[in-house]
Amino acid sequence: MDKHDFVIRFAGEGGQGLVTSADALARAAAHAGYFVQTHSTFPSQIMGGPASSQVRISTTPVLSSGDGVDVLVALNQYAFDHHIDDLNENGVTVYNAEEYDLPEGGHYFGIKADELAKSTGNARAANMVTIGAVAHLIDFSLVEIDEFITQRFTRGRPGDDEIIEANIKAVRLGVDVAKSSGFTVGQLEAPTAPDYQQIVITGNAALSMGAMAAGLDFYAGYPISPATTVLVWMENNLWGKGRFVHQVASEIEAINAILGAGFAGKKAMTATAGPGFSLMSEGLGLAWMAEIPLVVTNVQRGGPATGLPTKSEQSDLMACLHPAHGDITMPLLAPGTIEECFYAGALATNWAERYQGPVILVSEFGLAERGENIRRPDLSAVSQESRATVSEGDTGKRYDSWDGSTPLPGMPIPGGPGAYVANGSEHDEIGDTTHLPHHHVRLMERRFKKLDLLDGAHFEIENADAEVIIMPWGSSKGPAREAYDRLREQGADIGWLYSVALHPLPEDVLEILKSGKRIIVPELNYLGQWSALLRQDGYNAESITQYTGLPFRPADLVVSIGERIGVGVTV
Amino acid sequence: MSKRNPEYDFAWCPGCGDFGVRRALQVALEGYSIEHEEPQANNVVVAGIGCSGNMVHLVEGDQPFGIHGIHGRTLPISFGVKMGRPELNTVVVAGDGDFLSIGGEHIGPAASRNVDITAVVMDNGVYGLTKGQSSPTSEFGAITTSTPLGKIETPVSPLKNYMAIGVSYIASYYSSKPRILAKLIQEAMNHRGFSIVHVQSPCTTYNDTYDLLKGKPKEGIQGLAYDIPEDHNPYSADAANELLSKPGIPLGVIYKNEGKSLQDRYEDLQAKAPNRTDDEILDSYLLQI
Numbered sequence: 001m002d003k004h005d006f007v008i009r010f011a012g013e014g015g016q017g018l019v020t021s022a023d024a025l026a027r028a029a030a031h032a033g034y035f036v037q038t039h040s041t042f043p044s045q046i047m048g049g050p051a052s053s054q055v056r057i058s059t060t061p062v063l064s065s066g067d068g069v070d071v072l073v074a075l076n077q078y079a080f081d082h083h084i085d086d087l088n089e090n091g092v093t094v095y096n097a098e099e100y101d102l103p104e105g106g107h108y109f110g111i112k113a114d115e116l117a118k119s120t121g122n123a124r125a126a127n128m129v130t131i132g133a134v135a136h137l138i139d140f141s142l143v144e145i146d147e148f149i150t151q152r153f154t155r156g157r158p159g160d161d162e163i164i165e166a167n168i169k170a171v172r173l174g175v176d177v178a179k180s181s182g183f184t185v186g187q188l189e190a191p192t193a194p195d196y197q198q199i200v201i202t203g204n205a206a207l208s209m210g211a212m213a214a215g216l217d218f219y220a221g222y223p224i225s226p227a228t229t230v231l232v233w234m235e236n237n238l239w240g241k242g243r244f245v246h247q248v249a250s251e252i253e254a255i256n257a258i259l260g261a262g263f264a265g266k267k268a269m270t271a272t273a274g275p276g277f278s279l280m281s282e283g284l285g286l287a288w289m290a291e292i293p294l295v296v297t298n299v300q301r302g303g304p305a306t307g308l309p310t311k312s313e314q315s316d317l318m319a320c321l322h323p324a325h326g327d328i329t330m331p332l333l334a335p336g337t338i339e340e341c342f343y344a345g346a347l348a349t350n351w352a353e354r355y356q357g358p359v360i361l362v363s364e365f366g367l368a369e370r371g372e373n374i375r376r377p378d379l380s381a382v383s384q385e386s387r388a389t390v391s392e393g394d395t396g397k398r399y400d401s402w403d404g405s406t407p408l409p410g411m412p413i414p415g416g417p418g419a420y421v422a423n424g425s426e427h428d429e430i431g432d433t434t435h436l437p438h439h440h441v442r443l444m445e446r447r448f449k450k451l452d453l454l455d456g457a458h459f460e461i462e463n464a465d466a467e468v469i470i471m472p473w474g475s476s477k478g479p480a481r482e483a484y485d486r487l488r489e490q491g492a493d494i495g496w497l498y499s500v501a502l503h504p505l506p507e508d509v510l511e512i513l514k515s516g517k518r519i520i521v522p523e524l525n526y527l528g529q530w531s532a533l534l535r536q537d538g539y540n541a542e543s544i545t546q547y548t549g550l551p552f553r554p555a556d557l558v559v560s561i562g563e564r565i566g567v568g569v570t571v
Numbered sequence: 572m573s574k575r576n577p578e579y580d581f582a583w584c585p586g587c588g589d590f591g592v593r594r595a596l597q598v599a600l601e602g603y604s605i606e607h608e609e610p611q612a613n614n615v616v617v618a619g620i621g622c623s624g625n626m627v628h629l630v631e632g633d634q635p636f637g638i639h640g641i642h643g644r645t646l647p648i649s650f651g652v653k654m655g656r657p658e659l660n661t662v663v664v665a666g667d668g669d670f671l672s673i674g675g676e677h678i679g680p681a682a683s684r685n686v687d688i689t690a691v692v693m694d695n696g697v698y699g700l701t702k703g704q705s706s707p708t709s710e711f712g713a714i715t716t717s718t719p720l721g722k723i724e725t726p727v728s729p730l731k732n733y734m735a736i737g738v739s740y741i742a743s744y745y746s747s748k749p750r751i752l753a754k755l756i757q758e759a760m761n762h763r764g765f766s767i768v769h770v771q772s773p774c775t776t777y778n779d780t781y782d783l784l785k786g787k788p789k790e791g792i793q794g795l796a797y798d799i800p801e802d803h804n805p806y807s808a809d810a811a812n813e814l815l816s817k818p819g820i821p822l823g824v825i826y827k828n829e830g831k832s833l834q835d836r837y838e839d840l841q842a843k844a845p846n847r848t849d850d851e852i853l854d855s856y857l858l859q860i
Contacts, residue, residue: 200858263615428579
């Protein structure tokens with residue numbers, strides 16, 4: 001049976017090479033012309049603990065981690081017990097026969113990968129034995145795997161040839177075991193390779209790259225899952241004249257460091273997760289009040305408190321929109337795909353410059369470390385906006401009133417004309433503290449009016465004539481889209497609304513919301529945060545929530561949306 | 572109100588030590604600008620919150636740039652200013668509550684980095700702006716509005732802390748002689764690395780320590796403050812520690828260590844940094860096995 005889409009999951013303990021196996025299969029498949037998306041889940045510890053890593057391979061772009069698993073590789077009994085329910089009806093499990101045994105008659109077979117690997121003369125080739133078995137089950141081209149092995153292990157060292165030979169042999173031994181089991185889960189259709197140049201990249205790397213492409217030149221950060229890889233990325237890449245990157249002593253130092261840099265004229269960013277974001281609240285208030293350009297990226301994990309550091313949740317939305325005391329709504333970009341991470345990283349940097357203030361870029365664990373092959377962005381096409389500045393002879397003051405009818409006046413930069421005090425207390429035109437009502441009124445209005453300058457983020461509107469509109473945000477876009485497509489195929493009259501910018505919302509999106517249509521928001525939190533915010537603005541929104549720490553399964557959304565709209569559906 | 576801005580609605584109490592520190596800061600900034608032939612606009616004053624924080628609005632004459640930011644966060648903010656734009660001269664002004672209590676966590680990292688900024692700390696041993704609560708440097712047993720039965724914490728010894736934590740320039744002075752204080756601040760600004768000028772700046776309303784500091788010579792009462800002897804070697808950590816082990820408040824330069832600043836160290840790193848273009852970085856993600 002030909003299939004266009006397979007999910008292969010490796011489950012076991014951290015440190016068993018689960019991510020390496022999924023990544024190897026993903027790269028081999030992407031190289032063969034397929035679309036791939038990986039997804040991992042692991043405990044917040046370096047070694048050990050239950051973990052899994054999977055890859056979805058498809059002939060069309062992959063929108064989500066899928067419904068179930070076609071091939072489960074379960075390296076211990078615990079992994080088998082906890083993942084077997086995710087196996088699709090015709091799925092097959094490859095279990096680690098060196099670790100445990102299963103009674104005869106199930107949809108599974110055992111493999112002694114370590115023993116077989118040793119027989120090739122390379123004990124470290126056990127992963128390749130398993131990959132060989134998987135390749136047979138989905139009828140994946142061995143030529144591609146051989147090429148993968150050859151390239152991976154050609155390192156210009158003596159002994160490369162032996163290693164390559166042993167690994168190729170290991171794959172064949174795995175194939176033989178799978179063959180003799182008699183199982184197969186179908187044939188993977190031949191791919192149509194995209195005609196554009198591709199990169200394989202994670203969400204955190206993509207948003208970092210995007211910010212740098214827009215001219216980011218200052219980064220300060222503190223390690224925290226799942227945002228640490230942004231700091232590591234910057235420490236490895238944000239070099240060169242005029243650029244600065246540093247690991248500081250806390251998230252409080254990070255936000256204040258980028259405040260200083262933003263004030264001094266730099267394009268500055270930090271990235272953190274929920275607990276660190278909470279510590280940045282006061283600094284974000286100052287950035288808003290004193291009008292200092294900067295970007296704070298919040299790579300969400302489960303919360304509250306330490307919460308679920310290595311799981312997916314979309315539960316920081318309200319905190320991101322209103323992070324600090326006082327009247328504040330932050331501009332907020334929430335990419336939903338790896339490609340959108342890149343462009344949102346660039347746009348967030350540009351927005352901060354354009355409106356001279358703080359911008360929140362909201363990502364998620366579900367995007368942070370997930371690998372995907374995407375079109376290579378054209379860096380020369382990324383715009384680099386720089387804030388307006390003052391020149392000698394300008395008569396305007398830093399904190400003059402502004403009603404939006406003229407371009408936003410320039411910002412004085414230290415070393416140049418227009419010295420002022422960037423003040424967190426309410427202030428007058430030059431930044432001196434004042435409590436006079438008219439200053440509070442005029443500057444409150446200026447600060448909110450500036451948000452009107454922020455547009456240009458990606459949005460999608462489809463079948464907006466329908467009475468019910470599905471409007472996911474962030475990484476729930478993918479599974480929601482799969483559910484939406486299946487429901488439409490089954491004749492459901494539903495529309496689609498999606499916006500990377502959650503504040504301010506694009507005019508076209510607002511128009512649909514204002515029409516009073518019923519908006520259904522699938523989101524990964526308990527409160528139904530986005531629909532609550534939409535209802536607060538008077539729109540007719542409701543949520544479908546999930547708070548398991550895992551992404552939505554499209555099949556579950558098909559059922560839950562179907563129930564809401566009274567359409568009987570088949571999954 | 573201030574001379575430069577009649578609408579400005581803050582005033583220090585008559586006799587406040589901060590007047591003297593303001594005068595000293597102004598002279599130091601002007602002096603530094605003249606010495607290095609730089610515009611005043613190259614100077615950035617980063618203030619915390621408290622009576623001392625208002626310093627940034629009260630400097631008269633040609634204006635430096637200023638940040639009147641967040642309670643306790645002067646050091647990380649000024650770190651961002653300095654490392655973003657190393658050519659700017661960055662001076663922190665903060666009180667003892669701001670610098671040593673809520674902001675205490677930032678002194679160690681600033682010292683470890685040896686970031687090239689100068690902190691002028693105004694120590695009055697009390698929270699003045701909130702009307703008289705105990706501060707880190709209030710004496711043991713001090714009666715304040717938040718310690719009505721007496722303070723039961725040991726007071727912080729700021730100068731010993733700075734030594735222990737590795738601050739590379741430490742000076743101590745009081746607010747009463749602005750011209751000499753100005754020289755110390757300017758010298759601290761010239762020091763390449765993290766410098767602190769810790770100033771006794773009495774609060775005439777809640778903790779008037781003028782007599783305690785200066786004594787009453789006519790009545791034969793010795794003050795706590797004394798000039799550091801001329802033979803003190805500020806380049807010797809041992810000499811500095813010995814000085815600080817004695818009672819009283821020394822006036823002058825306690826310690827100097829002329830090593831590499833964070834900027835120097837960063838330039839060393841830049842020299843060995845991978846100088847890849849953005850396109851080259853992106854190409855490292857190109858689909859290959």
